[in-house]
Amino acid sequence: MITCPKCAKDNQDHYKFCLGCGAELPPDPAPKPFAPSPPSPVAKKEAPSAPAAVQQAPVYQPVQQAPVPRAAVEPAAPAVRQPVAAPPPPAGMTACPQCGHENASNNLFCGACGFRLNPPASVAQPPSPPPAAVATAGVTLTALRADGSEAGSFTLPGGTNVVGRETGGIFAGDSYLSPRHATFRQTGGKVTVKDESSLNGVYKKLTRDVPVEVRPNDVFRVGQEIIKYEPLAMAPPSPDGVERLGSPSKGYLGRIALVIGRDTTGNAFPIPESGIHLGRERGDVLFPEDGYVSGLHCRLSWENDRLTLTDLGSSNGSFIRLREEAEVRSGDVLLMGQQLFRITT
Numbered sequence: 001m002i003t004c005p006k007c008a009k010d011n012q013d014h015y016k017f018c019l020g021c022g023a024e025l026p027p028d029p030a031p032k033p034f035a036p037s038p039p040s041p042v043a044k045k046e047a048p049s050a051p052a053a054v055q056q057a058p059v060y061q062p063v064q065q066a067p068v069p070r071a072a073v074e075p076a077a078p079a080v081r082q083p084v085a086a087p088p089p090p091a092g093m094t095a096c097p098q099c100g101h102e103n104a105s106n107n108l109f110c111g112a113c114g115f116r117l118n119p120p121a122s123v124a125q126p127p128s129p130p131p132a133a134v135a136t137a138g139v140t141l142t143a144l145r146a147d148g149s150e151a152g153s154f155t156l157p158g159g160t161n162v163v164g165r166e167t168g169g170i171f172a173g174d175s176y177l178s179p180r181h182a183t184f185r186q187t188g189g190k191v192t193v194k195d196e197s198s199l200n201g202v203y204k205k206l207t208r209d210v211p212v213e214v215r216p217n218d219v220f221r222v223g224q225e226i227i228k229y230e231p232l233a234m235a236p237p238s239p240d241g242v243e244r245l246g247s248p249s250k251g252y253l254g255r256i257a258l259v260i261g262r263d264t265t266g267n268a269f270p271i272p273e274s275g276i277h278l279g280r281e282r283g284d285v286l287f288p289e290d291g292y293v294s295g296l297h298c299r300l301s302w303e304n305d306r307l308t309l310t311d312l313g314s315s316n317g318s319f320i321r322l323r324e325e326a327e328v329r330s331g332d333v334l335l336m337g338q339q340l341f342r343i344t345t
Contacts, residue, residue, distance in 0.1 A: 002026065015111035022109035139184055139191055140344040143170045144333070146316075160185045162196065163336075176200050176337035185325075191345050193334065194325040199262065203319035203335035204326065211301065211308035212320055219259060219321040220309055221335065222278055223292035226259040229307065230268075253302055256285070275301040277312075292316045 001010045002025050009020035018025055093102045094117060101112035108117060138158055143151040152170040156163070164181035165171055171181075178198035185192050195202040203221055206212055214220065216231045231254035235244045252272055257265035269276070269285045277283035281295040294314035301308050311318040319335045328334070330345040 019107045141341040144340040158186050174337040192325050192327050201321045203321050205317045205319050205333040206311040208311050208313050211310045214307045214309045221319040223290040227256050228259050273302050
């Protein structure tokens with residue numbers, strides 16, 4: 001055996017390069033197999049019978065007797081090199097792509113030429129594909145309590161997902177959620193939500209001090225109040241061309257009405273062109289018994305021929321109901337049923 005001077009790994013005596021680190025091994029000391037103890041006794045026994053001339057020429061004696069020890073040692077050589085022919089490891093043998101020498105499959109370098117061999121099959125296994133959550137990031141809905149703390153979360157895988165009371169989990173206990181309430185769709189890094197004709201709708205929370213357009217018959221929510229915007233329009237003439245009488249509405253854009261049923265409204269308040277403020281203690285329209293409405297909650301304004309709703313930094317926020325599929329981003333808050341859900345993408 002030859003011990004590698006670099007990594008101390010034992011290698012067979014006929015290897016030129018270390019199996020462990022690939023370093024070149026020192027040459028095998030040749031005198032080792034040719035200097036066994038038998039030659040000395042043989043020389044002593046044959047010395048008396050040898051001619052005097054031979055005895056006086058000791059220089060030539062090793063040359064004449066050299067083939068004799070080699071012939072005697074040569075048959076024993078296979079026993080010395082027997083480890084080379086030992087059964088290969090269970091992993092099998094690997095042929096060196098450079099010189100063709102057969103190496104055990106767990107060798108890193110060829111024993112004959114030092115060529116870097118491929119890693120073992122167990123190391124060369126192709127990496128397993130990343131989890132679907134990493135390959136296609138999902139959407140997480142985190143339920144929020146009234147104080148802002150988290151009440152649980154639900155992660156939607158990539159693609160299209162419908163959530164509602166029948167989904168279970170954080171949705172199961174809300175009787176204001178429809179069985180199939182909303183659909184979340186993820187396409188091209190974009191996430192959208194669509195109300196599936198639910199009874200109580202899907203609302204998106206407004207960003208503070210950012211006006212959002214309110215279109216005719218849009219519904220928004222302030223505290224526990226559900227409010228509908230109804231524009232004022234002159235009634236058309238009758239089929240026979242008679243104009244309809246009515247009180248003048250000059251200076252008013254429309255009205256807001258409290259929704260008390262699916263298609264039923266209650267108290268209504270006119271909206272002048274100067275706009276109105278809503279709140280619990282201050283403003284033009286007050287909700288003194290609703291503890292979820294801030295003192296001064298939001299404002300309706302007429303700007304550039306459109307009506308806008310602006311949250312004025314209320315504690316619980318202002319929400320507008322989605323009428324069609326809309327994009328949502330990480331950090332947005334949705335109101336579905338009686339629960340708030342923060343979106344994380």
